[in-house]
Amino acid sequence: MVCVREILESGSLRFGTSGVRGLACDFDETACHALLHGFLHRLASTEPSGQRRVIALGGDRRASTPAIVASLAAAAEKLGFRSINLGVVPTPAIASWAMKRRIPAAMVTGSHIPADRNGIKLFGRAGEIGKDDELAILDAHVDGGARTSPTLPAIERADAGAAYVERYVRAFPEAALVGLRIGVYGHSAAGREHLCRVLEGLGARVELLGCSDTFVAVDTEALDARDIHLAASFARQGRFDAIVSTDGDGDRPLVSDERGVWLRGDVLGLLCARYVGASTVVTPITSSTALEHARLCDEIVRTRVGSPYVVAAMAEAVRAGRRRVVGYEANGGFLTASDLQLEDADACLPALPTRDATIVICAVLREARRHGLRVSELARSIPPRFSKSGRLSGFPTELSARRLARIRAEGIEGARRAFVGDTEAARSFDTTDGLRLVLASGDVVHVRPSGNAPELRCYTEAASDARAAQLLDETLGRLARWRMGELPATADVSMPGH
Structure with a gap:
């Protein structure tokens, strides 16, 4: 028996802010079987016995999606579940359809991340799974199972959309x-x-x-x-x-x-x-x-x-x-x-x-x-607070975590020096998710690792659009220089909206 965590993390697959994501090539039969086994085992341990052994499947339009749906369907069959392929549908459509019927669901989608990646979002009979469920799935144990040649099941129902x-x-x-x-x-x-x-x-x-x-x-x-x-x-x-x-x-x-x-x-x-x-x-x-x-x-x-x-x-x-x-x-x-x-x-x-x-x-x-x-x-009818967001792509999550931990240990002054330099005093410092610095003016700089891809994300907020954009430009520039000694200077800096 092998731990699900060990199977998934032997490649790039990780739970992030919304389901499991990673390189599409890592969602092979073994990984799909392990993930689904852990998911269905978790459901069985938290729900009354006698539930219907049916699971709804759907996916997005990525080239890698049909093969992953086929692998999930094969895994479901091996685990004694009948799968219903809903085809290409939005995630909220499959979630709503499955919740109404009190059956679990799996949506194959990488959402907005690059085309060479993909993901799987899991829904219990009452809706989206939680962080406790994710940990239980990772800690489950599964046998390797014989490899098969999964085929994409026909779309049984078209009424979810x-x-x-x-x-x-x-x-x-x-x-x-x-x-x-x-x-x-x-x-x-x-x-x-x-x-x-x-x-x-x-x-x-x-x-x-x-x-x-x-x-x-x-x-x-x-x-x-x-x-x-x-x-x-x-x-x-x-x-x-x-x-x-x-x-x-x-x-x-x-x-x-x-x-x-x-x-x-x-x-x-x-x-x-x-x-x-x-x-x-x-x-x-x-x-x-x-x-x-x-x-x-x-x-x-x-x-x-x-x-x-x-x-x-x-x-x-x-x-x-x-x-x-x-x-x-x-x-x-x-x-x-x-x-x-x-x-x-x-x-x-x-x-x-x-x-x-x-x-x-x-x-x-x-x-x-x-x-x-x-x-x-x-x-314009809402209060005039302006936000901007951007990211440094190609920034490994592990490196982001080390850098931010170092700054967190230095406290509010360390965050001020790292994110805005000596241009303005800081009012408060929040570590709920990443590092969020509120300046004396009320402007905000928030830096956190992405939960879905090797990216460092930056969010700024100010009383004017121009100031929010300026803060974003300056902070991303500092962050890019901040890690150049540990990464090749080839990572992409994306600064949308201005």
Whole structure:
């Protein structure tokens, strides 16, 4: 018997902020069998006996995804489970479909990370698994098993996508988006057609733009120049009220204004929370403090980065008797722990405690439509806190951890010297996730290793867009020089949005 952790970590596979991710070539039959064995063993140990031995599978459009789905299906069969292949669907669609039927699910997707990588997101019968579940999966033991030649099972049901579309068409008011002309940047997103159908079902005129047959990595927290220029070009050509999109698996939204300027994910999350009338909002420490300044809810809970932490904090709020509990991340992904009634819609929107993009896109467009505002005007209706984010690619997580540990030991002055030099005094220092420095002016610099790829991420916040951009440029420059003695000077510095 071999420990699941040993099998996965013999290659590049690791649990991060959202499922297991790593190089696509490392998701072989052995790794898929070990992961699924550990997952199903964990379910069996935490649930009543007699549960249905069925698992839903789905995936994104990466070239490596079908083979991984086939390996999971073969592993499920070996473990006595029947698999239902839902095909290419958004992650929130497979999660919602499986939760309604009280069956587990596995979504093969690397979300926004490069095409040579992939991932697997796991859902129990009640939704997304937590950090305790991840540890139990890694500690499980499995036999190696004989290697087979897995084949991709036929798509047994095609209604997961249809049910997902209906979820939003019924939960928003009838004709909610009538009069709006929306461009949908499709690239290789798993849910591009589903998003179009939702928007059309709510009355918008929709045009699908920029679709690709090969995978395109779209990171909603760190957009590259291609995506920035595409949105502006689409807006000039189409006279759209907004351009919308998602990441590769449809759980992180993108919304631009009428000029093709993308809105920050945490701005979108705040606008969505305001529209749904949230009472308790859970969000990671990387989301901007505009939420506190907006005073739109009764309670704000801050967490570490990663949807499992947000899900856990939302569940705790529900157990404490809180109502209208929601969460969002700095990437814009929105989670709901309470059923929500939206205006005078025909149906209630059932809770979906995993990241979703469609609710955000519909809420922002509806909010603009019902108040007669342009999207740019709607964005200006929230407190003016400006955020930027960027990353140093090719920065090993282990090296990031060593560097940040050294600075953490030096305290607030060590962080100030490392991130901003002697230009400004520091007010406070937070180690909830990485290192977050608040300067005397109220400006924020936050540095943390990515949980999904060998990258060092930087987030800045200030009272003006120009100052946030300046802080990001200067901090990334310092960080790049900071590690040049230990890495070749070939790592890519990505600074989106300016």
